Each structure stands twice: as structure tokens, then as C-alpha cells.
Amino acid sequence: MEEAGVKQLAFYFDSGSCSGCKACQAACKDRNDLPLNVLWRRVYEVAGGDWRNEGGIWVPGVFAYNMSLACNHCEKPLCLNSCPTGAIAKRPDGIVLIDAATCMGCRYCEWNCPYGSPQYDESLGIMTKCNFCFDLVEKGEPPACVSACPMRALDFGEFSELKKKYEGTGRVFPLPETRLTEPSLLIKPHKDAGLAELGTAEVGNWEEI
Amino acid sequence: MLTKEWPLVGYTLLGQTAVGAFWALAVPFVFSRKSGGGGGGSLYLNVRTMGGIAVLVGFAAALSFFHLGSPFRAVHAMKNLRTSWLSREILLELVFLFLAALIGFLELIKAKRPAFLGGLVILTALSGLAFLYSMAKIYMLDTVPAWQNLNTPLSFFLSAVILGPLTAVYAVRRIPVGLALGGRLDNPAYVFHGFASFQSSAVVVALAAAVVAMLVMFVLTPGVGLLGVKKATLLELPASNIRLFLMIKLALLAAAAALLIMALSRGLAGGSTVDGLLLWALLSAAAAETVGRFLFYGLCSRIGV
Numbered sequence: 001m002e003e004a005g006v007k008q009l010a011f012y013f014d015s016g017s018c019s020g021c022k023a024c025q026a027a028c029k030d031r032n033d034l035p036l037n038v039l040w041r042r043v044y045e046v047a048g049g050d051w052r053n054e055g056g057i058w059v060p061g062v063f064a065y066n067m068s069l070a071c072n073h074c075e076k077p078l079c080l081n082s083c084p085t086g087a088i089a090k091r092p093d094g095i096v097l098i099d100a101a102t103c104m105g106c107r108y109c110e111w112n113c114p115y116g117s118p119q120y121d122e123s124l125g126i127m128t129k130c131n132f133c134f135d136l137v138e139k140g141e142p143p144a145c146v147s148a149c150p151m152r153a154l155d156f157g158e159f160s161e162l163k164k165k166y167e168g169t170g171r172v173f174p175l176p177e178t179r180l181t182e183p184s185l186l187i188k189p190h191k192d193a194g195l196a197e198l199g200t201a202e203v204g205n206w207e208e209i
Numbered sequence: 210m211l212t213k214e215w216p217l218v219g220y221t222l223l224g225q226t227a228v229g230a231f232w233a234l235a236v237p238f239v240f241s242r243k244s245g246g247g248g249g250g251s252l253y254l255n256v257r258t259m260g261g262i263a264v265l266v267g268f269a270a271a272l273s274f275f276h277l278g279s280p281f282r283a284v285h286a287m288k289n290l291r292t293s294w295l296s297r298e299i300l301l302e303l304v305f306l307f308l309a310a311l312i313g314f315l316e317l318i319k320a321k322r323p324a325f326l327g328g329l330v331i332l333t334a335l336s337g338l339a340f341l342y343s344m345a346k347i348y349m350l351d352t353v354p355a356w357q358n359l360n361t362p363l364s365f366f367l368s369a370v371i372l373g374p375l376t377a378v379y380a381v382r383r384i385p386v387g388l389a390l391g392g393r394l395d396n397p398a399y400v401f402h403g404f405a406s407f408q409s410s411a412v413v414v415a416l417a418a419a420v421v422a423m424l425v426m427f428v429l430t431p432g433v434g435l436l437g438v439k440k441a442t443l444l445e446l447p448a449s450n451i452r453l454f455l456m457i458k459l460a461l462l463a464a465a466a467a468l469l470i471m472a473l474s475r476g477l478a479g480g481s482t483v484d485g486l487l488l489w490a491l492l493s494a495a496a497a498e499t500v501g502r503f504l505f506y507g508l509c510s511r512i513g514v
Contacts, residue, residue: 044514069514078352084295085285102285105278108295114352114513125278176513180351203514 008075008094009132010159010184011146012166013068016191017153020045020066027148028070031133038119040130041070041145042209046173048201063201065190067172068154070145071096071117071130072183079109079118079129087127094159094184095132103127114176115183132156159184173201214506216275221344222372222498223269224302225365227262228337229373230380231309233411234258235330253381253407254330259313261380266306298343305340308333341365355431355508363425364505368498370418371465374411375491382408382484408477412487416469419462419494426455426501431508454504461497465490 020043028034028041049062073096080088080096087102088109098118103126109118110127118127133143137156141147146154155162168186170178173196195201234253274280289296312329323329345362381404428435432451468490472483 042514081292082295084287084289084293084299085282086288087285102282102288103279104282104285106276106286106295107278108293108347111350111509111511112352114511116511116514120278122278127278174514176352 006093006158008159008184009073009137009156010094010162010186011070011072012155012157012162012168012186012188014151014153014166014188015065015067015172015193016188017151018043018066018068019151019153021150023148023150024068024145024154027144028130031144032131034128035121035123038121038128039209040117040119040128041068042116043068043205044174044203044209045205046196046201047204048196048198050200061195063190063192063195064204065192065196067174067187068145068149069115069175069185071132072115072170072181072185073130073132074184075182076180078112078114078181082108082112084108091134093134093137095134095137096129097131097134098127098129100124100126100128114180159186162186173197174203214276214503214509216272218499218502218506219272220269220276221365222368222495222502223265223272224344225341225369226372226376227265227269227309228305228341229369229371230258230265230377231262231305231337231373232334232369233374233377233414234262234381235334236410237407238330239327253377254312254316256313256317257384258377258380259309259316261384262309263306263313265376266302266309270302294343294346298340298347301336301340301343305333305336308336341369352511352513353509354512355510356505358429358431360425360429360431360434361505363429364422364501367418367422367425368502371415371422371494372491372498374415375469375487375494378408378411379484379487379491382487405477409473412469412473412477415494416466416473419466419469423459423462423466426459430455430504451504451508454500454507458497458500458504461493461500465493465497468493 022043025039025041025043029039032040034040044067045064046067047062047064049060051058052061073090073094075094077088077090077096080090083103084106085102085104087099087104088096089099090096105120105125105127107118107120107127110120118129120126121128133141133145136143143156146156155166157165163186166186166188168188170183170185170187172187172189172193175183237252238254274283277283286299287296290300308329312326312333315323315326342362345365348356348361350357426434430451433455468486472486472490475483475486477483
């Protein structure tokens with residue numbers, strides 16, 4: 001892909017199509033042989049809402065949707081700028097990588113990334129994160145998470161091309177404002193994602209991610 | 210989660226104490242030069258006090274290694290001076306350490322007071338300030354609203370100004386810095402070099418800083434302060450515990466202030482009673498700052514996911 005003039009690889013996620021099966025999460029963990037407590041791709045279960053009074057009748061107004069997130073290989077990666085060792089670098093194709101031989105495991109990038117992407121590997125004593133399965137991508141194959149999704153809710157490619165192919169946004173609850181890091185992420189929001197902004201939504205599965 | 214930052218609690222507090230102690234020791238030197246008193250004020254900038262500063266900074270640095278997953282790779286820690294405040298902090302810490310050690314070394318080799326000593330002392334004091342500033346900038350992150358405000362640099366500065374002068378005064382009283390002159394507490398040399406005014410000024414500054422710190426707690430503490438960040442949660446602990454920690458810190462600072470007032474009321478005159486009062490004031494203030502810093506790290510609730 002690098003030879004093809006890719007400037008910024010990105011993920012696309014269709015929240016409305018995601019069933020929350022977590023096949024992407026499992027495929028990533030399996031392919032990268034990740035230890036306990038490390039998940040480079042995570043599926044957040046968002047839920048919220050309340051009863052609504054409609055003409056004197058109380059009707060349920062609840063909603064739920066899933067958000068599958070990995071590293072967004074940001075245009076302005078705060079992890080890279082904050083890393084004291086220079087272990088984090090951005091490739092010409094936009095993939096942000098951590099050099100395992102240089103990282104000293106200070107975990108400063110963990111404080112800086114609003115997406116929970118850099119994760120500490122207790123056994124190695126260093127930070128690790130999604131590498132976009134760059135070896136597969138260089139062979140012309142999709143990353144493991146994209147291949148594994150049975151709903152075809154995930155896609156990847158050159159960011160500008162993805163924007164032409166799909167409509168979407170970079171921010172859906174519970175994600176932060178995109179101006180912070182300019183994430184290379186396009187999300188087609190779930191139809192109820194707007195309700196999440198009204199204040200009752202929360203992530204319901206923190207204990208498993 | 211809360212306990213994993215203990216090395217950083219120790220690192221930041223010891224680093225700030227070292228800088229504050231240097232400032233306290235440097236003030237008599239600067240003032241004695243301004244008032245035409247020659248180099249008398251440099252009595253406090255000797256190999257023992259500068260050695261003590263170096264030990265504090267060195268011990269702080271050693272503690273910081275305990276929060277690294279791969280401490281042997283710390284050699285890479287200054288590779289990103291261009292954009293990382295963490296790299297800059299480590300560089301500035303080493304600059305401060307080197308300059309303080311150089312002042313001590315000049316005393317050790319009994320070099321004739323070089324003409325540049327005044328500049329060197331001021332440069333060292335400024336490098337300490339830059340070290341504190343870089344330390345605060347590390348935490349002032351867009352992703353952590355509880356840290357991205359005035360409370361962070363102000364509380365770091367106040368820690369230095371409370372703990373530093375108290376440490377300097379206690380060390381100078383207990384470990385006579387004028388040994389090279391055959392000095393003791395009752396040696397007229399101390400009186401000549403303004404030992405009493407050095408002590409009282411340092412203790413008054415620490416006392417004032419403790420009072421300001423108590424006020425700042427009520428105004429700027431994230432989550433509960435009048436003007437502070439409203440939305441803040443203490444990781445793994447109920448939000449009400451922020452108030453509990455604050456009350457403990459307040460009680461300890463108030464105890465330290467009361468002890469300092471008692472010591473001042475005795476004129477800080479020599480004797481084990483005043484030494485005891487100063488020691489307990491220092492320990493109480495150190496405990497207060499430790500509780501406050503523990504709370505600071507506990508408020509690291511990052512935005513996003």
C-alpha cells in the first residue's frame with residue numbers, strides 16, 4: 001500500500017451494523033498474541049435512555065449500540081508528541097507504531113491518548129498498541145479485525161478514499177472532540193447515537209475492556 | 210491504580226523540596242552581595258548543603274525509575290526534547306543538579322570565589338524554576354481536565370516553597386554548615402552571616418506558603434474547589450473521598466503552621482525544643498503534601514475512552 005501512494009491509512013466503522021459479537025476484538029487478540037488485560041481493539045457497549053411520557057402513556061425510550069475502536073493512527077498523535085524516548089513514530093502511510101526496543105514503559109502516552117490506544121504490557125514492561133496489521137496490509141490483505149467482522153461493519157483504506165466511499169464522522173459518544181488528535185477514523189453512527197448526547201448514555205462494559 | 214503512582218509522588222515532592230531548599234540557601238547570598246556584605250551569604254552554599262541538594266535530586270531520580278516498566282531503557286528518555294515535556298523535565302533536572310553540584314565543588318576545592326559565582330547561583334535558581342515549570346507542564350494535558358488548570362503549577366510551586374525552606378533551615382541547624390570555619394550554632398560567625406535572619410525569613414516564607422496552600426485547596430481543588438474544575442472523580446474511590454483527603458491535608462498543614470508559629474515565638478533561638486518543633490513541622494508539612502500529591506494522582510481521569 002505504501003508504494004500505491006497511501007498517505008493516511010484509516011478505519012471505517014458502521015456502528016448501526018455492529019452486533020457486538022466482538023469477533024474483531026478476538027481476532028486482534030489472537031493474531032497479535034496479546035496477554036491478559038491488553039486489547040488493541042475493544043468493543044464498547046453504549047447504553048442509555050429512560051421512560052418517556054407520551055400523551056399520558058409511559059413508553060420505554062432506551063437505546064443501545066456498540067463502538068469498535070482500535071488506534072486511530074491520528075494526524076496529530078498526542079502519544080507520539082509526548083513520548084520522551086522517541087519510541088513512537090508515524091510511517092509514511094500514516095500508521096503510528098511503537099518501537100518495542102526503545103520504549104521504557106513510562107506510560108506517559110497512556111495519559112495523553114483520549115482513545116485508550118497505547119496499552120501497557122505487564123510481561124514486557126512496555127507500551128503496545130494496534131499496528132494496523134501492517135504486514136498484512138503491505139501484502140494487500142485487510143487487518144485481522146476487518147477480516148473477522150461477520151457483519152462487514154469494519155473497513156479500512158486510504159482516509160481520503162474512505163471519505164468518498166462512506167458518509168460518517170470522527171466523533172460519536174463516548175469519543176472526545178476530534179480537534180484534539182484528528183483521528184483517522186470514520187464512523188457511521190447508530191441511528192440512536194444522537195440520543196447518547198442528551199446525557200443518559202454510558203459505557204456498560206468497562207470491566208471487560 | 211492509585212498506588213502505582215507512589216514513585217511519582219516521591220519523585221515530584223523530593224524534586225520540589227530540593228529546588229525550594231536551594232532557593233532558601235541562595236537568598237542570603239544574593240542579599241549579602243546586594244547590601245555590599247561581600248560573600249558572607251555564600252556560607253550556606255557549601256559542599257554540605259549542595260551535597261544535600263544533590264542527594265535529594267538523586268534520590269528523586271532513583272525513585273522515578275520504579276515507575277518505569279523497562280528502567281534500563283531510561284537512557285532514551287531525552288530523545289524527544291522537541292515536543293515532549295517529559296524529556297525536557299529530565300534535562301532541566303540534570304542541569305539543576307549539575308549547577309548545584311558545581312557550586313559545592315567550587316567550595317570543596319577551596320577555589321577562590323570566582324567572579325561568576327553570583328551568576329552561577331542565579332542561573333541555578335532559575336534552572337530550578339524551569340525544572341518545576343516543566344514538571345507542571347507534564348501534567349497539564351488537554352486529555353486530563355483535572356490537571357489542565359492553574360492548580361497544577363501553583364501546588365507544585367507551593368510544595369517547593371513550603372518543604373524547601375523548612376528542610377534547609379533544619380539541615381543547617383542540625384548539620385552546621387560552617388564546620389569548615391569551625392562553626393557551631395553558638396559560633397559568632399553565624400550571627401555575623403545573618404543566621405538568625407536566614408532562619409526566620411525561611412520559616413516565615415514556609416509558614417506563609419502553607420497558609421496560601423490551605424486557601425488554594427478550597428478554591429482550586431478539582432471537583433470540590435470553588436473555582437476549580439467541576440467534573441472530577443477520584444479513581445477507584447467515591448468522590449466524597451476527595452473531601453476526606455482534603456481535610457487530612459488541611460489538618461496536617463494547620464498543625465505544621467501552628468508548630469512554626471510556636472518556633473517563631475521562641476525566636477528560633479538555639480536549643481533542642483525549637484529543633485523538635487521545626488522537625489515536627491517539617492514532617493507534618495511533608496505528610497500534608499504527600500496526601501495532597503496522592504490525591505492529585507488519584508484525580509487522573511482522562512477524557513474519552
